[in-house]
Amino acid sequence: MAKRIDVEDLNAWYGSFHAVADVSMTIEPKQVTALIGPSGCGKSTFLRALNRMHEVVRGARVSGQVLLDGQDIYGEGVDAVAVRRSIGMVFQRPNPFPTMSVRDNVAAGLKLNGVRKKSELDDVVERSLTMAGLWDEVSHRLDRPGGGLSGGQQQRLCIARALAVEPEVLLMDEPCSSLDPISTLRIEDLIGELKDRYTIVIVTHNMQEAARVSETTAFFNIAGAGEPGRLIEMGPTTKIFTKPDDTRTEDYITGRFG
Amino acid sequence: MTVAAPASERLASRSTREVRRGDRIFRGLSVGSGLAILAIIVAIAVFLVWKALPAFHTSGLRFFTQTAWFPDARPARFGVAALAFGTVLSSVVALVLVVPVAIGAALTLTELAPRRLGVFGGYVVDVLAVVPSVVYGLWGVYYLVPKLIPMQRWLDHNAGFVPLFQSRNDTFGRSVFAASAVLAIMVLPIIAAISREVFRQVPQANREAALALGATRWETIRMAVLPPSRSGVVGAVMLGFGRALGETIAVALVLAASFNVNFHVFEPGGNTIAANIATKFGESGVTGREALIASGLVLFVITLGVNMAARGVVYRSTRIAEGKV
Numbered sequence: 001m002a003k004r005i006d007v008e009d010l011n012a013w014y015g016s017f018h019a020v021a022d023v024s025m026t027i028e029p030k031q032v033t034a035l036i037g038p039s040g041c042g043k044s045t046f047l048r049a050l051n052r053m054h055e056v057v058r059g060a061r062v063s064g065q066v067l068l069d070g071q072d073i074y075g076e077g078v079d080a081v082a083v084r085r086s087i088g089m090v091f092q093r094p095n096p097f098p099t100m101s102v103r104d105n106v107a108a109g110l111k112l113n114g115v116r117k118k119s120e121l122d123d124v125v126e127r128s129l130t131m132a133g134l135w136d137e138v139s140h141r142l143d144r145p146g147g148g149l150s151g152g153q154q155q156r157l158c159i160a161r162a163l164a165v166e167p168e169v170l171l172m173d174e175p176c177s178s179l180d181p182i183s184t185l186r187i188e189d190l191i192g193e194l195k196d197r198y199t200i201v202i203v204t205h206n207m208q209e210a211a212r213v214s215e216t217t218a219f220f221n222i223a224g225a226g227e228p229g230r231l232i233e234m235g236p237t238t239k240i241f242t243k244p245d246d247t248r249t250e251d252y253i254t255g256r257f258g
Numbered sequence: 259m260t261v262a263a264p265a266s267e268r269l270a271s272r273s274t275r276e277v278r279r280g281d282r283i284f285r286g287l288s289v290g291s292g293l294a295i296l297a298i299i300v301a302i303a304v305f306l307v308w309k310a311l312p313a314f315h316t317s318g319l320r321f322f323t324q325t326a327w328f329p330d331a332r333p334a335r336f337g338v339a340a341l342a343f344g345t346v347l348s349s350v351v352a353l354v355l356v357v358p359v360a361i362g363a364a365l366t367l368t369e370l371a372p373r374r375l376g377v378f379g380g381y382v383v384d385v386l387a388v389v390p391s392v393v394y395g396l397w398g399v400y401y402l403v404p405k406l407i408p409m410q411r412w413l414d415h416n417a418g419f420v421p422l423f424q425s426r427n428d429t430f431g432r433s434v435f436a437a438s439a440v441l442a443i444m445v446l447p448i449i450a451a452i453s454r455e456v457f458r459q460v461p462q463a464n465r466e467a468a469l470a471l472g473a474t475r476w477e478t479i480r481m482a483v484l485p486p487s488r489s490g491v492v493g494a495v496m497l498g499f500g501r502a503l504g505e506t507i508a509v510a511l512v513l514a515a516s517f518n519v520n521f522h523v524f525e526p527g528g529n530t531i532a533a534n535i536a537t538k539f540g541e542s543g544v545t546g547r548e549a550l551i552a553s554g555l556v557l558f559v560i561t562l563g564v565n566m567a568a569r570g571v572v573y574r575s576t577r578i579a580e581g582k583v
Contacts, residue, residue: 056469058373085472095463099485108481109471158467165471 042229088162152183496568
């Protein structure tokens with residue numbers, strides 16, 4: 001189920017602004033890959049290019065290749081909607097559908113895929129919520145609106161929603177940055193459990209978090225304001241955080257800038 | 259050498275007192291405005307009831323069942339039944355015609371059109387709102403009414419088994435349907451403009467949640483945009499309904515007035531409370547004016563009822579949205 005992602009010469013723009021330049025990397029399956037770097041370095045944009053969410057912003061475009069187990073998601077005849085159905089995404093701020101019940105939130109993706117049978121939906125809802133570590137907390141109030149949960153619960157609900165469609169890849173854009181430390185810990189634990197089954201890419205501002213959850217770390221940086229973000233260095237997390245090859249990486253992780 | 263003022267003096271400093279005074283003035287102004295609004299509504303209600311009482315006295319309960327309007331005859335025969343029916347019927351038909359168009363237009367402007375086109379389209383919709391209603395009325399009579407006749411005739415011939423589409427005397431023209439069509443165009447900008455604002459309030463994060471799950475444009479609208487907008491859109495529709503119920507001059511111009519309870523909306527005739535007041539007021543005697551004011555009271559009650567029902571719906575769906583139910 002987990003797939004490997006090969007990125008070749010990826011560039012991303014917002015209108016005339018060049019946000020990400022010439023990124024090539026390989027993201028291994030069944031691993032957590034962390035994307036770190038200062039604000040505005042293009043790491044979130046890069047993440048959004050991996051499931052063709054970048055292009056939903058008006059005027060945004062992408063060039064280059066993103067190969068999902070060899071198939072280019074930007075290839076001719078590839079439907080962006082189909083790409084997004086096989087790649088799950090969790091956002092910085094929890095964004096459950098506020099008026100939809102907890103159950104319907106989790107089942108939303110399945111319903112898009114045409115699953116209507118109630119028993120099947122119920123099974124998936126329970127399994128996904130259990131995987132996201134939320135089942136015990138919400139099993140007695142599946143019919144209440146998703147907007148009524150706490151922030152940490154909402155974020156786990158969003159993870160359950162993403163898992164429900166059994167994606168091949170899970171993209172997480174600073175999933176813990178708006179959460180308290182306890183909720184953060186729960187989600188980091190969850191990421192640790194999920195990596196046996198999924199390819200996980202996580203953007204984070206928090207270097208301890210990258211060190212805790214990831215096997216591989218990629219460091220992005222910008223040369224200055226208005227310059228595009230570039231991939232500086234990528235390697236095993238332990239190496240990036242102990243003896244990186246590039247001095248810019250070292251400066252960043254030791255807190256000398258950014 | 260300067261000495262800091264003692265704490266007690268600083269706490270009671272002049273600026274604090276001035277802020278307090280500002281608060282008092284503001285409070286007085288806002289409470290005063292609120293009370294003024296209440297007072298105006300009460301004054302209207304009292305005036306209507308006071309002036310309408312003699313009419314109720316004259317006609318008794320038949321005021322609510324009678325479908326004729328001869329208040330100045332001896333004996334007087336008048337009732338609001340046909341008028342109230344025509345008022346509600348024409349407004350309901352107008353809503354049926356306009357709601358899908360208005361919501362569709364609002365969705366197009368916010369969700370589908372390129373940004374600049376959306377902004378420009380918004381201006382165009384707003385311009386529709388500032389056209390005076392008498393202009394709509396004249397346009398309706400001279401342009402729209404004849405244009406609608408072929409469509410009504412076609413429906414009558416092909417779907418005439420539905421009473422709504424049937425014209426028993428095979429005439430069309432200045433019918434309730436024509437009035438409804440004009441009303442629909444008049445309330446279109448209200449409903450579309452408010453709905454557009456409501457849709458724009460939906461956080462982009464909601465849309466992205468749906469898109470990231472692999473929703474198409476339409477599925478995104480259905481999953482992420484419409485549900486949180488429901489109360490706002492209901493409010494918009496109800497405002498449009500209120501406007502349609504009270505619209506006077508355009509309806510008076512379009513309708514060929516008659517006093518009957520008739521579901522055949524394609525047949526010429528029909529009337530509404532507001533249009534009847536406008537056309538009859540000048541020629542009315544004492545009883546006639548009392549009767550018209552009584553009908554105005556009925557219109558007031560209808561619109562008040564519609565507004566309160568809308569409040570109820572909005573309140574309930576907001577509570578659902580906030581997870582309090």
